[in-house]
Amino acid sequence: MTEYLYYPGCSVKGAGQPYERSLLAVFRALGQGLTEIDDWNCCGATAYLSVDQDMALLLASRNLALAERAAGKDVVAPCSGCFLALTKAQETLKEYPEHRARVVEALGRAQLAYRGTARVRHPLEVLLRDVGAEEIQRRVKRPLKHLRVAPYYGCAILRPYQSVDDAHTPHVLEDLIRLTGATAVDFAHKSRCCGGMLTTGVQTVGLRLVEILLDAAKQVEADVIVTTCPLCQYNLEVYQDRLRKVTGNRYDIPILYFTQLLGLALGLSDAELGMDMLLRVPVLAAVKA
Amino acid sequence: MEIHRQVKYEEELDPGFASAVAAEPGGEGIWDCLQCGTCSAICPVSVYMDRTPREIVGLVRAGFREEVLAAVSPWICTSCYACTVECPAGIRITDIMYIVKRMAMKEGIRHRFVIPAIEEAFVEMVRRHGRLTEGRMGIKVAWKSGLRNAASMVPVAWKLLRKDRLKILRAERMRDPASLRAVLDGVGARPAKRPTPKGVPA
Numbered sequence: 001m002t003e004y005l006y007y008p009g010c011s012v013k014g015a016g017q018p019y020e021r022s023l024l025a026v027f028r029a030l031g032q033g034l035t036e037i038d039d040w041n042c043c044g045a046t047a048y049l050s051v052d053q054d055m056a057l058l059l060a061s062r063n064l065a066l067a068e069r070a071a072g073k074d075v076v077a078p079c080s081g082c083f084l085a086l087t088k089a090q091e092t093l094k095e096y097p098e099h100r101a102r103v104v105e106a107l108g109r110a111q112l113a114y115r116g117t118a119r120v121r122h123p124l125e126v127l128l129r130d131v132g133a134e135e136i137q138r139r140v141k142r143p144l145k146h147l148r149v150a151p152y153y154g155c156a157i158l159r160p161y162q163s164v165d166d167a168h169t170p171h172v173l174e175d176l177i178r179l180t181g182a183t184a185v186d187f188a189h190k191s192r193c194c195g196g197m198l199t200t201g202v203q204t205v206g207l208r209l210v211e212i213l214l215d216a217a218k219q220v221e222a223d224v225i226v227t228t229c230p231l232c233q234y235n236l237e238v239y240q241d242r243l244r245k246v247t248g249n250r251y252d253i254p255i256l257y258f259t260q261l262l263g264l265a266l267g268l269s270d271a272e273l274g275m276d277m278l279l280r281v282p283v284l285a286a287v288k289a
Numbered sequence: 290m291e292i293h294r295q296v297k298y299e300e301e302l303d304p305g306f307a308s309a310v311a312a313e314p315g316g317e318g319i320w321d322c323l324q325c326g327t328c329s330a331i332c333p334v335s336v337y338m339d340r341t342p343r344e345i346v347g348l349v350r351a352g353f354r355e356e357v358l359a360a361v362s363p364w365i366c367t368s369c370y371a372c373t374v375e376c377p378a379g380i381r382i383t384d385i386m387y388i389v390k391r392m393a394m395k396e397g398i399r400h401r402f403v404i405p406a407i408e409e410a411f412v413e414m415v416r417r418h419g420r421l422t423e424g425r426m427g428i429k430v431a432w433k434s435g436l437r438n439a440a441s442m443v444p445v446a447w448k449l450l451r452k453d454r455l456k457i458l459r460a461e462r463m464r465d466p467a468s469l470r471a472v473l474d475g476v477g478a479r480p481a482k483r484p485t486p487k488g489v490p491a
Contacts, residue, residue: 010420014461
Protein backbone atom coordinates (compact mmCIF):
# COMPACT_ATOMS: atom_id res chain seq x y z
CA MET A 1 0.00 0.00 0.00
CA THR A 2 1.29 3.42 -0.94
CA GLU A 3 0.32 6.63 0.80
CA TYR A 4 -0.31 9.73 -1.29
CA LEU A 5 -1.18 13.31 -0.55
CA TYR A 6 -4.41 14.45 -2.09
CA TYR A 7 -4.90 17.87 -3.63
CA PRO A 8 -8.62 17.97 -4.54
CA GLY A 9 -8.98 21.47 -5.97
CA CYS A 10 -12.23 23.41 -5.99
CA SER A 11 -13.92 21.70 -8.94
CA VAL A 12 -14.14 18.21 -7.50
CA LYS A 13 -15.80 19.72 -4.42
CA GLY A 14 -18.49 21.21 -6.65
CA ALA A 15 -19.75 20.01 -10.02
CA GLY A 16 -16.94 17.46 -10.08
CA GLN A 17 -18.25 15.60 -7.02
CA PRO A 18 -18.67 12.33 -8.94
CA TYR A 19 -14.94 12.50 -9.70
CA GLU A 20 -13.93 12.86 -6.04
CA ARG A 21 -16.28 10.11 -4.92
CA SER A 22 -15.11 7.63 -7.52
CA LEU A 23 -11.45 8.53 -7.08
CA LEU A 24 -11.55 7.96 -3.33
CA ALA A 25 -13.54 4.74 -3.77
CA VAL A 26 -11.18 3.34 -6.40
CA PHE A 27 -8.02 4.18 -4.44
CA ARG A 28 -9.56 2.59 -1.33
CA ALA A 29 -10.53 -0.52 -3.26
CA LEU A 30 -7.00 -0.83 -4.63
CA GLY A 31 -5.50 -0.34 -1.18
CA GLN A 32 -3.93 3.05 -1.87
CA GLY A 33 -4.02 5.80 0.73
CA LEU A 34 -5.04 9.38 -0.01
CA THR A 35 -4.66 12.07 2.65
CA GLU A 36 -6.08 15.49 1.84
CA ILE A 37 -3.56 18.33 2.18
CA ASP A 38 -4.61 20.39 5.20
CA ASP A 39 -6.21 23.75 4.37
CA TRP A 40 -5.14 23.76 0.72
CA ASN A 41 -6.04 26.76 -1.42
CA CYS A 42 -7.13 27.26 -5.03
CA CYS A 43 -4.40 26.35 -7.56
CA GLY A 44 -4.92 29.65 -9.38
CA ALA A 45 -6.20 27.89 -12.52
CA THR A 46 -5.78 29.87 -15.74
CA ALA A 47 -7.42 33.00 -14.33
CA TYR A 48 -4.62 34.12 -12.05
CA LEU A 49 -1.97 33.71 -14.70
CA SER A 50 -3.91 36.18 -16.86
CA VAL A 51 -3.96 38.76 -14.11
CA ASP A 52 -0.82 38.51 -11.98
CA GLN A 53 2.00 36.03 -12.37
CA ASP A 54 3.48 36.41 -8.88
CA MET A 55 0.13 35.70 -7.29
CA ALA A 56 -0.42 32.73 -9.59
CA LEU A 57 2.95 31.28 -8.59
CA LEU A 58 2.27 31.92 -4.90
CA LEU A 59 -1.12 30.25 -4.92
CA ALA A 60 0.25 27.09 -6.49
CA SER A 61 3.48 27.02 -4.50
CA ARG A 62 1.77 27.44 -1.13
CA ASN A 63 0.08 24.11 -1.79
CA LEU A 64 3.38 22.59 -2.88
CA ALA A 65 5.08 23.90 0.28
CA LEU A 66 2.32 22.33 2.40
CA ALA A 67 2.90 19.07 0.54
CA GLU A 68 6.64 19.21 1.11
CA ARG A 69 6.01 19.04 4.86
CA ALA A 70 5.03 15.41 4.35
CA ALA A 71 8.26 14.64 2.60
CA GLY A 72 8.43 11.59 0.40
CA LYS A 73 4.77 11.46 -0.49
CA ASP A 74 3.65 12.27 -4.01
CA VAL A 75 0.79 14.70 -4.58
CA VAL A 76 -2.21 13.32 -6.45
CA ALA A 77 -4.11 16.09 -8.28
CA PRO A 78 -7.16 14.65 -10.08
CA CYS A 79 -8.28 17.89 -11.75
CA SER A 80 -6.27 18.41 -14.93
CA GLY A 81 -6.37 22.16 -14.41
CA CYS A 82 -4.90 21.86 -10.92
CA PHE A 83 -2.41 19.26 -12.09
CA LEU A 84 -1.14 21.67 -14.73
CA ALA A 85 -1.19 24.79 -12.51
CA LEU A 86 0.87 23.04 -9.83
CA THR A 87 3.27 21.50 -12.35
CA LYS A 88 3.64 24.75 -14.25
CA ALA A 89 4.42 26.75 -11.10
CA GLN A 90 7.03 24.20 -10.07
CA GLU A 91 8.66 24.20 -13.52
CA THR A 92 8.59 28.00 -13.74
CA LEU A 93 10.23 28.38 -10.33
CA LYS A 94 12.87 25.87 -11.37
CA GLU A 95 13.65 27.80 -14.54
CA TYR A 96 13.46 31.39 -13.25
CA PRO A 97 15.52 32.01 -10.08
CA GLU A 98 14.28 35.59 -9.66
CA HIS A 99 10.67 34.50 -9.41
CA ARG A 100 11.69 31.66 -7.17
CA ALA A 101 13.45 34.02 -4.77
CA ARG A 102 10.35 36.20 -4.50
CA VAL A 103 8.10 33.21 -3.88
CA VAL A 104 10.45 31.63 -1.34
CA GLU A 105 10.61 34.90 0.54
CA ALA A 106 6.85 35.48 0.61
CA LEU A 107 6.18 31.89 1.72
CA GLY A 108 8.97 32.12 4.28
CA ARG A 109 7.26 35.02 5.98
CA ALA A 110 4.29 32.72 6.48
CA GLN A 111 6.59 30.03 7.93
CA LEU A 112 6.39 27.92 4.81
CA ALA A 113 9.44 26.46 3.12
CA TYR A 114 9.47 25.86 -0.63
CA ARG A 115 12.11 23.64 -2.16
CA GLY A 116 10.32 22.36 -5.22
CA THR A 117 10.66 18.72 -4.25
CA ALA A 118 7.02 17.60 -4.20
CA ARG A 119 6.13 15.32 -7.08
CA VAL A 120 2.82 16.28 -8.67
CA ARG A 121 0.98 13.42 -10.34
CA HIS A 122 -2.28 12.69 -12.07
CA PRO A 123 -4.22 9.68 -10.75
CA LEU A 124 -4.52 8.11 -14.21
CA GLU A 125 -0.78 7.71 -14.40
CA VAL A 126 -0.51 6.73 -10.71
CA LEU A 127 -2.97 3.88 -11.22
CA LEU A 128 -1.16 2.48 -14.23
CA ARG A 129 2.43 2.98 -13.10
CA ASP A 130 2.26 2.48 -9.33
CA VAL A 131 -0.62 0.08 -8.87
CA GLY A 132 0.12 -1.51 -12.22
CA ALA A 133 -1.87 -3.15 -14.99
CA GLU A 134 -1.51 -6.65 -13.59
CA GLU A 135 -2.83 -5.74 -10.17
CA ILE A 136 -5.75 -3.80 -11.65
CA GLN A 137 -6.62 -6.66 -13.97
CA ARG A 138 -6.52 -9.08 -11.06
CA ARG A 139 -9.05 -6.96 -9.16
CA VAL A 140 -11.54 -6.58 -12.00
CA LYS A 141 -14.71 -8.36 -10.90
CA ARG A 142 -17.11 -7.16 -13.54
CA PRO A 143 -15.52 -6.79 -16.97
CA LEU A 144 -17.32 -4.13 -18.98
CA LYS A 145 -17.63 -6.26 -22.08
CA HIS A 146 -19.38 -4.82 -25.14
CA LEU A 147 -19.01 -1.26 -23.87
CA ARG A 148 -17.53 1.10 -26.47
CA VAL A 149 -15.61 3.86 -24.74
CA ALA A 150 -14.21 7.03 -26.33
CA PRO A 151 -11.01 7.98 -24.49
CA TYR A 152 -10.87 11.74 -24.00
CA TYR A 153 -7.71 13.16 -22.45
CA GLY A 154 -8.38 16.87 -22.88
CA CYS A 155 -5.38 19.19 -22.87
CA ALA A 156 -3.81 19.78 -19.52
CA ILE A 157 -2.48 16.33 -18.64
CA LEU A 158 -0.76 16.00 -22.03
CA ARG A 159 0.41 19.53 -22.80
CA PRO A 160 2.79 21.21 -22.41
CA TYR A 161 4.45 18.95 -19.81
CA GLN A 162 4.41 15.33 -20.79
CA SER A 163 4.90 13.52 -17.50
CA VAL A 164 1.64 11.59 -17.89
CA ASP A 165 2.08 10.50 -21.49
CA ASP A 166 3.33 11.59 -24.89
CA ALA A 167 1.37 14.56 -26.25
CA HIS A 168 1.05 13.11 -29.76
CA THR A 169 0.52 9.41 -29.18
CA PRO A 170 -0.93 9.01 -25.71
CA HIS A 171 -2.18 5.57 -24.71
CA VAL A 172 -2.53 5.43 -20.88
CA LEU A 173 -6.25 6.08 -20.98
CA GLU A 174 -6.78 3.41 -23.64
CA ASP A 175 -4.68 1.04 -21.53
CA LEU A 176 -6.92 1.65 -18.54
CA ILE A 177 -10.11 1.25 -20.59
CA ARG A 178 -8.89 -2.11 -21.90
CA LEU A 179 -8.14 -3.27 -18.35
CA THR A 180 -11.82 -2.75 -17.49
CA GLY A 181 -12.75 -5.14 -20.30
CA ALA A 182 -14.30 -2.38 -22.40
CA THR A 183 -13.32 -1.45 -25.94
CA ALA A 184 -11.36 1.77 -26.42
CA VAL A 185 -12.60 3.17 -29.72
CA ASP A 186 -10.29 5.11 -32.00
CA PHE A 187 -11.12 8.68 -31.00
CA ALA A 188 -9.24 11.11 -33.21
CA HIS A 189 -10.09 14.18 -31.14
CA LYS A 190 -8.93 12.68 -27.87
CA SER A 191 -6.72 15.63 -26.95
CA ARG A 192 -8.62 18.43 -28.65
CA CYS A 193 -9.77 21.31 -26.44
CA CYS A 194 -13.23 20.95 -24.80
CA GLY A 195 -13.77 24.71 -24.82
CA GLY A 196 -12.53 25.28 -21.30
CA MET A 197 -14.04 28.40 -19.80
CA LEU A 198 -15.37 29.58 -23.17
CA THR A 199 -18.58 27.59 -22.73
CA THR A 200 -19.60 30.05 -20.05
CA GLY A 201 -17.84 33.17 -21.34
CA VAL A 202 -18.24 33.00 -25.12
CA GLN A 203 -20.88 30.39 -25.82
CA THR A 204 -20.74 30.47 -29.62
CA VAL A 205 -17.12 29.35 -29.50
CA GLY A 206 -17.40 27.06 -26.49
CA LEU A 207 -20.43 25.20 -27.81
CA ARG A 208 -18.80 24.65 -31.19
CA LEU A 209 -15.81 22.95 -29.57
CA VAL A 210 -18.12 20.72 -27.55
CA GLU A 211 -20.12 19.93 -30.69
CA ILE A 212 -17.00 18.79 -32.56
CA LEU A 213 -16.13 16.33 -29.80
CA LEU A 214 -19.65 14.98 -29.37
CA ASP A 215 -20.05 14.53 -33.14
CA ALA A 216 -16.75 12.66 -33.31
CA ALA A 217 -17.84 10.34 -30.51
CA LYS A 218 -21.14 9.72 -32.28
CA GLN A 219 -19.34 8.92 -35.50
CA VAL A 220 -17.25 6.17 -33.92
CA GLU A 221 -20.37 4.86 -32.16
CA ALA A 222 -19.09 5.29 -28.65
CA ASP A 223 -21.49 4.34 -25.83
CA VAL A 224 -19.78 6.67 -23.40
CA ILE A 225 -16.97 9.21 -23.33
CA VAL A 226 -14.46 8.89 -20.53
CA THR A 227 -12.71 12.02 -19.23
CA THR A 228 -9.85 12.82 -16.88
CA CYS A 229 -10.84 16.38 -15.96
CA PRO A 230 -13.81 18.04 -14.22
CA LEU A 231 -14.03 20.89 -16.73
CA CYS A 232 -14.04 18.53 -19.72
CA GLN A 233 -16.67 16.36 -18.06
CA TYR A 234 -18.80 19.40 -17.29
CA ASN A 235 -18.60 20.88 -20.78
CA LEU A 236 -19.32 17.63 -22.59
CA GLU A 237 -22.16 16.60 -20.29
CA VAL A 238 -23.97 19.80 -19.42
CA TYR A 239 -24.24 21.41 -22.85
CA GLN A 240 -25.77 18.49 -24.75
CA ASP A 241 -29.31 19.84 -24.40
CA ARG A 242 -28.29 23.37 -25.27
CA LEU A 243 -26.49 22.11 -28.37
CA ARG A 244 -29.61 20.30 -29.44
CA LYS A 245 -31.49 23.57 -29.27
CA VAL A 246 -28.83 25.38 -31.27
CA THR A 247 -27.99 22.78 -33.90
CA GLY A 248 -31.08 20.60 -33.96
CA ASN A 249 -28.94 17.51 -33.55
CA ARG A 250 -29.71 15.12 -30.75
CA TYR A 251 -26.97 14.33 -28.26
CA ASP A 252 -27.41 11.76 -25.58
CA ILE A 253 -24.10 10.31 -24.53
CA PRO A 254 -23.03 9.73 -20.92
CA ILE A 255 -19.77 11.37 -19.88
CA LEU A 256 -17.94 9.38 -17.20
CA TYR A 257 -14.75 9.92 -15.26
CA PHE A 258 -12.14 7.23 -15.84
CA THR A 259 -12.34 6.49 -12.12
CA GLN A 260 -16.05 5.71 -12.47
CA LEU A 261 -15.40 3.34 -15.36
CA LEU A 262 -12.68 1.57 -13.41
CA GLY A 263 -14.83 1.50 -10.27
CA LEU A 264 -17.64 -0.21 -12.17
CA ALA A 265 -15.22 -2.86 -13.35
CA LEU A 266 -13.89 -3.32 -9.82
CA GLY A 267 -17.46 -4.10 -8.76
CA LEU A 268 -18.06 -0.94 -6.74
CA SER A 269 -21.63 0.29 -6.33
CA ASP A 270 -23.20 3.15 -8.29
CA ALA A 271 -23.58 5.15 -5.08
CA GLU A 272 -19.92 4.77 -4.15
CA LEU A 273 -18.95 6.01 -7.60
CA GLY A 274 -21.37 8.93 -7.72
CA MET A 275 -23.02 7.47 -10.83
CA ASP A 276 -26.40 8.84 -9.72
CA MET A 277 -24.95 12.35 -9.75
CA LEU A 278 -24.35 12.28 -13.51
CA LEU A 279 -26.92 14.00 -15.70
CA ARG A 280 -26.82 11.10 -18.13
CA VAL A 281 -26.46 7.78 -16.44
CA PRO A 282 -25.18 5.11 -18.79
CA VAL A 283 -27.35 2.08 -19.39
CA LEU A 284 -24.89 -0.65 -18.71
CA ALA A 285 -27.08 -3.59 -19.56
CA ALA A 286 -24.06 -5.40 -20.86
CA VAL A 287 -22.28 -4.79 -17.57
CA LYS A 288 -25.05 -5.93 -15.29
CA ALA A 289 -25.49 -9.18 -17.18
CA MET B 290 -17.84 57.27 -44.80
CA GLU B 291 -14.77 58.53 -43.03
CA ILE B 292 -11.41 57.54 -44.39
CA HIS B 293 -8.65 56.65 -41.93
CA ARG B 294 -5.01 55.92 -42.49
CA GLN B 295 -4.70 52.15 -42.50
CA VAL B 296 -0.94 51.89 -42.19
CA LYS B 297 1.10 52.88 -39.16
CA TYR B 298 4.17 55.04 -39.49
CA GLU B 299 7.26 53.55 -38.03
CA GLU B 300 7.60 56.18 -35.30
CA GLU B 301 4.17 55.14 -34.00
CA LEU B 302 5.44 51.67 -33.15
CA ASP B 303 6.84 50.70 -29.76
CA PRO B 304 10.37 49.43 -30.43
CA GLY B 305 10.71 48.14 -26.86
CA PHE B 306 7.57 46.02 -26.94
CA ALA B 307 9.16 42.79 -28.11
CA SER B 308 11.92 43.04 -25.50
CA ALA B 309 9.34 43.64 -22.78
CA VAL B 310 7.49 40.47 -23.83
CA ALA B 311 10.74 38.52 -24.16
CA ALA B 312 11.72 39.54 -20.61
CA GLU B 313 8.76 37.65 -19.13
CA PRO B 314 8.90 33.91 -18.38
CA GLY B 315 8.00 32.02 -21.55
CA GLY B 316 8.39 35.07 -23.80
CA GLU B 317 12.04 34.53 -24.74
CA GLY B 318 11.28 32.53 -27.87
CA ILE B 319 9.59 35.47 -29.59
CA TRP B 320 12.78 36.13 -31.55
CA ASP B 321 12.82 32.64 -33.06
CA CYS B 322 9.53 32.91 -34.97
CA LEU B 323 9.67 32.24 -38.72
CA GLN B 324 5.98 33.05 -39.22
CA CYS B 325 5.26 29.52 -40.45
CA GLY B 326 1.71 29.60 -39.04
CA THR B 327 1.72 26.14 -37.46
CA CYS B 328 0.32 27.71 -34.27
CA SER B 329 -2.66 29.21 -36.08
CA ALA B 330 -3.30 25.98 -37.94
CA ILE B 331 -3.36 23.80 -34.82
CA CYS B 332 -5.20 26.34 -32.65
CA PRO B 333 -8.80 25.12 -32.10
CA VAL B 334 -10.11 28.66 -31.74
CA SER B 335 -8.01 30.65 -34.23
CA VAL B 336 -10.97 30.74 -36.62
CA TYR B 337 -12.73 32.97 -34.08
CA MET B 338 -9.79 35.28 -33.42
CA ASP B 339 -9.39 38.86 -34.62
CA ARG B 340 -5.64 38.21 -34.82
CA THR B 341 -4.36 34.67 -35.17
CA PRO B 342 -1.56 33.45 -32.88
CA ARG B 343 0.94 33.85 -35.74
CA GLU B 344 -0.19 37.45 -36.22
CA ILE B 345 0.06 38.18 -32.50
CA VAL B 346 3.66 36.95 -32.44
CA GLY B 347 4.48 38.91 -35.59
CA LEU B 348 2.84 42.08 -34.29
CA VAL B 349 4.65 41.82 -30.95
CA ARG B 350 7.97 41.56 -32.77
CA ALA B 351 7.21 44.51 -34.98
CA GLY B 352 6.21 46.68 -32.02
CA PHE B 353 2.45 46.97 -32.60
CA ARG B 354 1.78 47.31 -28.89
CA GLU B 355 -1.62 49.02 -29.14
CA GLU B 356 -3.01 46.48 -31.61
CA VAL B 357 -1.78 43.49 -29.63
CA LEU B 358 -3.08 44.70 -26.28
CA ALA B 359 -6.45 45.58 -27.80
CA ALA B 360 -6.82 42.20 -29.51
CA VAL B 361 -9.53 39.84 -28.31
CA SER B 362 -7.51 36.76 -29.36
CA PRO B 363 -5.53 36.24 -26.16
CA TRP B 364 -8.77 36.21 -24.19
CA ILE B 365 -10.24 33.56 -26.48
CA CYS B 366 -7.16 31.39 -26.00
CA THR B 367 -8.19 28.49 -23.75
CA SER B 368 -4.59 27.60 -22.83
CA CYS B 369 -4.79 24.22 -24.52
CA TYR B 370 -1.06 24.45 -25.34
CA ALA B 371 -1.45 22.81 -28.76
CA CYS B 372 0.55 25.66 -30.35
CA THR B 373 3.29 25.40 -27.74
CA VAL B 374 3.72 21.68 -28.32
CA GLU B 375 3.60 21.97 -32.13
CA CYS B 376 5.76 25.07 -32.68
CA PRO B 377 8.82 23.93 -34.66
CA ALA B 378 10.84 26.75 -33.12
CA GLY B 379 9.86 25.79 -29.58
CA ILE B 380 8.17 29.10 -28.88
CA ARG B 381 5.84 29.03 -25.90
CA ILE B 382 2.99 30.78 -27.62
CA THR B 383 0.48 30.07 -24.85
CA ASP B 384 2.79 31.84 -22.40
CA ILE B 385 3.05 34.78 -24.79
CA MET B 386 -0.76 34.99 -24.77
CA TYR B 387 -0.64 35.10 -20.96
CA ILE B 388 2.03 37.82 -21.03
CA VAL B 389 -0.08 39.92 -23.38
CA LYS B 390 -3.16 39.42 -21.20
CA ARG B 391 -1.31 40.53 -18.08
CA MET B 392 0.00 43.62 -19.90
CA ALA B 393 -3.48 44.53 -21.09
CA MET B 394 -4.89 44.02 -17.58
CA LYS B 395 -2.16 46.15 -16.07
CA GLU B 396 -2.77 48.97 -18.50
CA GLY B 397 -6.46 48.83 -17.82
CA ILE B 398 -7.37 48.16 -21.43
CA ARG B 399 -10.93 47.00 -21.12
CA HIS B 400 -12.83 45.04 -23.65
CA ARG B 401 -16.54 44.96 -23.92
CA PHE B 402 -15.60 41.33 -23.98
CA VAL B 403 -16.61 39.30 -20.93
CA ILE B 404 -13.56 37.11 -20.25
CA PRO B 405 -11.31 39.65 -18.50
CA ALA B 406 -14.17 40.47 -16.14
CA ILE B 407 -14.58 36.76 -15.40
CA GLU B 408 -10.88 36.40 -14.61
CA GLU B 409 -11.10 39.33 -12.20
CA ALA B 410 -14.15 37.94 -10.45
CA PHE B 411 -12.30 34.65 -10.04
CA VAL B 412 -9.28 36.36 -8.53
CA GLU B 413 -11.43 38.35 -6.10
CA MET B 414 -13.32 35.28 -4.90
CA VAL B 415 -10.18 33.23 -4.34
CA ARG B 416 -8.59 36.10 -2.46
CA ARG B 417 -11.54 36.25 -0.13
CA HIS B 418 -12.19 32.55 0.49
CA GLY B 419 -8.99 30.88 -0.64
CA ARG B 420 -11.07 28.66 -2.89
CA LEU B 421 -13.63 28.94 -5.64
CA THR B 422 -17.33 28.18 -5.31
CA GLU B 423 -18.34 27.30 -8.86
CA GLY B 424 -22.03 27.98 -8.30
CA ARG B 425 -21.39 31.52 -7.14
CA MET B 426 -18.85 32.06 -9.87
CA GLY B 427 -21.45 30.87 -12.37
CA ILE B 428 -23.90 33.51 -11.16
CA LYS B 429 -21.27 36.24 -11.51
CA VAL B 430 -20.35 35.06 -14.99
CA ALA B 431 -23.98 34.89 -16.05
CA TRP B 432 -24.54 38.38 -14.70
CA LYS B 433 -21.54 39.79 -16.54
CA SER B 434 -22.26 38.02 -19.79
CA GLY B 435 -25.70 39.50 -20.28
CA LEU B 436 -29.29 38.61 -19.60
CA ARG B 437 -29.76 36.28 -22.56
CA ASN B 438 -26.73 34.24 -21.67
CA ALA B 439 -27.78 34.19 -18.02
CA ALA B 440 -31.24 32.92 -18.92
CA SER B 441 -29.76 30.13 -21.04
CA MET B 442 -27.86 28.85 -18.01
CA VAL B 443 -30.91 28.43 -15.78
CA PRO B 444 -31.92 24.93 -16.95
CA VAL B 445 -28.33 23.71 -16.56
CA ALA B 446 -28.06 25.16 -13.06
CA TRP B 447 -31.36 23.59 -12.05
CA LYS B 448 -30.25 20.13 -13.19
CA LEU B 449 -26.94 20.39 -11.34
CA LEU B 450 -28.66 21.67 -8.20
CA ARG B 451 -30.92 18.63 -8.18
CA LYS B 452 -27.87 16.38 -8.43
CA ASP B 453 -26.23 18.21 -5.54
CA ARG B 454 -23.37 19.36 -7.77
CA LEU B 455 -24.01 23.08 -7.54
CA LYS B 456 -23.30 24.87 -4.30
CA ILE B 457 -24.49 28.43 -3.99
CA LEU B 458 -25.49 29.00 -0.36
CA ARG B 459 -22.47 27.40 1.23
CA ALA B 460 -19.15 28.79 0.00
CA GLU B 461 -16.23 26.45 -0.56
CA ARG B 462 -13.61 28.05 1.64
CA MET B 463 -10.37 27.47 3.49
CA ARG B 464 -10.44 27.08 7.25
CA ASP B 465 -8.13 30.08 7.46
CA PRO B 466 -8.22 32.20 4.30
CA ALA B 467 -6.27 34.94 6.11
CA SER B 468 -3.20 32.70 6.05
CA LEU B 469 -3.34 32.70 2.27
CA ARG B 470 -3.84 36.46 2.07
CA ALA B 471 -0.76 36.88 4.25
CA VAL B 472 1.23 34.96 1.64
CA LEU B 473 -0.27 36.85 -1.30
CA ASP B 474 0.41 40.21 0.30
CA GLY B 475 3.96 39.08 0.93
CA VAL B 476 4.95 40.06 -2.62
CA GLY B 477 3.08 43.30 -2.36
CA ALA B 478 0.21 41.91 -4.33
CA ARG B 479 -2.91 43.98 -3.94
CA PRO B 480 -6.41 42.73 -4.54
CA ALA B 481 -7.31 42.98 -8.20
CA LYS B 482 -9.17 46.25 -8.33
CA ARG B 483 -10.66 47.54 -11.49
CA PRO B 484 -8.23 49.93 -13.15
CA THR B 485 -9.68 53.03 -14.77
CA PRO B 486 -10.63 52.27 -18.38
CA LYS B 487 -8.32 53.85 -20.90
CA GLY B 488 -9.73 52.96 -24.24
CA VAL B 489 -12.53 50.62 -25.01
CA PRO B 490 -11.92 49.03 -28.37
CA ALA B 491 -15.11 48.55 -30.32
